[in-house]
Amino acid sequence: MERVIVGAAIVDEGRLLAAQRSYPDDVAGLWELPGGRVEPGETDRAALVRECREELGVDVTVGERIGPDVPLPGGRVLRVHAAVARGGAEPRAMEHKALRWVTADEVADVDWLPADRVLVPDLEALLR
Numbered sequence: 001m002e003r004v005i006v007g008a009a010i011v012d013e014g015r016l017l018a019a020q021r022s023y024p025d026d027v028a029g030l031w032e033l034p035g036g037r038v039e040p041g042e043t044d045r046a047a048l049v050r051e052c053r054e055e056l057g058v059d060v061t062v063g064e065r066i067g068p069d070v071p072l073p074g075g076r077v078l079r080v081h082a083a084v085a086r087g088g089a090e091p092r093a094m095e096h097k098a099l100r101w102v103t104a105d106e107v108a109d110v111d112w113l114p115a116d117r118v119l120v121p122d123l124e125a126l127l128r
């Protein structure tokens with residue numbers, strides 16, 4: 001079975017939340033969408049809610065799929081959903097180095113992980 005990494009495209013007031021990885025060394029400092037591995041028996045949506053609680057301390061409402069599944073090394077795929085933080089709660093960097101809200105004009109300039117870069121046009125479209 002294909003192993004899925006889910007990512008949350010959290011949007012607030014026309015801006016997207018980007019999160020800076022703190023590990024491992026080869027990707028520390030690069031930016032990604034909050035998320036992580038879908039555990040066995042878990043739905044993609046449930047995994048996104050769990051990961052956003054763990055990483056950001058907020059509950060999210062998960063929305064539509066964004067872009068295609070992007071192949072990752074090791075036979076995994078990155079699958080992104082739009083999301084919003086419930087009650088407009090402000091995410092905190094509990095596991096990341098930093099968080100940043102980016103506008104549609106800034107998305108292409110973020111130093112994304114390679115797989116996320118593939119999704120830049122879809123992320124821009126989400127914000128426009």
Ligand SMILES: Nc1nc2c([nH]c(=O)n2[C@H]2C[C@H](O)[C@@H](COP(=O)(O)OP(=O)(O)OP(=O)(O)O)O2)c(=O)[nH]1
Pocket residue numbers: 005006007032033034035036037038072078113114115116
């Ligand atoms: N969360 C997340 N991971 C991404 C993105 N793009 C991308 O290539 N990845 C890769 C990096 C990692 O190899 C993998 C997810 O790792 P992770 O560290 O976030 O997931 P996890 O918490 O479930 O895993 P673990 O470190 O606890 O073992 O997917 C993205 O936008 N968000």
